[in-house]
Amino acid sequence: MKKATISVIAILIILVSIIVYNNEFDMIVKDETVNIEKESIAVEYALPKKKREKPGLILFIHGDGPTNKNGDEGYYPAWETLAKENYISISWDKAGVGGSTGNWLEQDMVDRKQEAEKVLKWALEKFDLDLRKVGVWGASQGGWVITKLLNENKDVKFAIGVAPAVNWMRQGRFNTISEMEYEGYSKKKIDEKLLTETQVNNYLKENNYQGYKDSNLEKEVLEKDRWDFIRKNMDLDNTSELEQISKPYYLVIGDHDLNVDTKETENIYREHINKEYLTVYPISNATHRMLKPRHQKESRMTVVETIFNPRRIFAPDYFKALKEIASKKEI
Template structure:
């Protein structure tokens, strides 16, 4: 009996030790904002008639080098994207970069409805936020600019053309809304092991249908909305013709476009090369393509999904365990070093990817 108890306690102790080791090596703290290491201030602003509620987070000890105005992607996102942004935000803070972020219209503490917004509306919102933060740091050397994901690729080029940010960072941005939708649908069909000829047929058929409803002189016939809510249907009507090619060449300030080569939402190599062509050869306009990286620059072998709700529970746990280490190797270092101007990214970083599609860019 004594041997049995000794055996049980041995295994209990061993399991406890393993758990301690696991927890001590995790980056769970990346999902918290440490008030001892940062200064957190609530700041709201008004866009049109809506009051939008946000938070400014600055590194402590007055070592702020820059502040990023965070521009959300698609969806009903609160200021921290259900805590998903926190590993990124903590990485920025550790590099001396503050962050201002707010709840999208109609989400959290913000008024309005983000589905009623065009990309110009969202750009207007971003410009107001930029002005609010720039005014607070007028007599300092702190640089203030935009940083956004995915759908922000249609918002930031407008905002950076119509305002004066010190920098803009676009992660996983597509140039053309219609083309991005076709690519997204193609990837989804391919994942279901559908024959390539059938995929081509279905993609062409969907494009024709979407053009009839949402395109130039589209019918806007709500009977064609399918599974969309009324508000989402209205949102697509407003934004289906979005294309950043007219704004990208005229963006003010330094520009960094970051793409994950394994992106399942955006054709990363093609759009990276479009960005390179549209931004030109200016040394202050940089395009990077990271191998084995997802749409949001996460480590693709583990975290490559089109939608957040596709993540299995154990991947969610892994993301929480790894925190900032879930990002593709070097991606966060590139990002923070570029913003703080402590590193120059080679301008030929993706040239090898562009050669194969040059004919599409002419």
């Protein structure tokens, strides 16, 4: 009995040690609040541990949803990769999330760009940086923000787009079809869902929220603030912005993406961005979030694997791409 108890305790100690070790990242993480007039933005940044030459800086621009400053610590493995290449990574709670004031659902992509510029201005004043290596990283919806930053802000020298879409409406349709096919729905059911979405979009175009609610088209009715957010952004298409790009853009796309038609994205980016500035990183066995395909839908296995080693849920080629981008002498 005593031997069994000792064995169990030993195993638990080993497991805890493994978890603690694998959840320590080779970087220094700090939090601050940026106060600008009546606005507060809660930021978090990761510093390289080793003192070398002046570091670079990458702003992480979230995708959709009420995301906190470190993406529920999902950014940490990427931040660690960049810290090892002498980059500071920084992100922040979306407006109205955590310690940030405001409401992210009231923002369009211009608002998000301006918010990012406030953080960038603060960071440029705070850190002694290699100004040739100041860039932005944007995931999914953040892709519409980073093209604006790259084109319109002289301090931004490069952009990393992770699974960005080009057109809001086409992206939504693709997402519906691919998700339902993945779940095994019949073509008839998919067509019915697409018809419903078309009808909802017609109400959105008319800004007829009451008509939408009265229609009973959807079991889960859009809240008014989400409705307004969609109306602000549903016409998004950044094709013309791609044509204006004259700085390095690194496109990172996975081959198991259910959210964004990455083939369309790659084709349009190649067509409209001067090849001198575009580098494409196709990531094998990667979902929309750059996770391994077995984590396409979050499960108990995802949670367990994240606890034991949060790096291992990601497709390895994603970190290889970030390392290659960050290690370039001239971005």
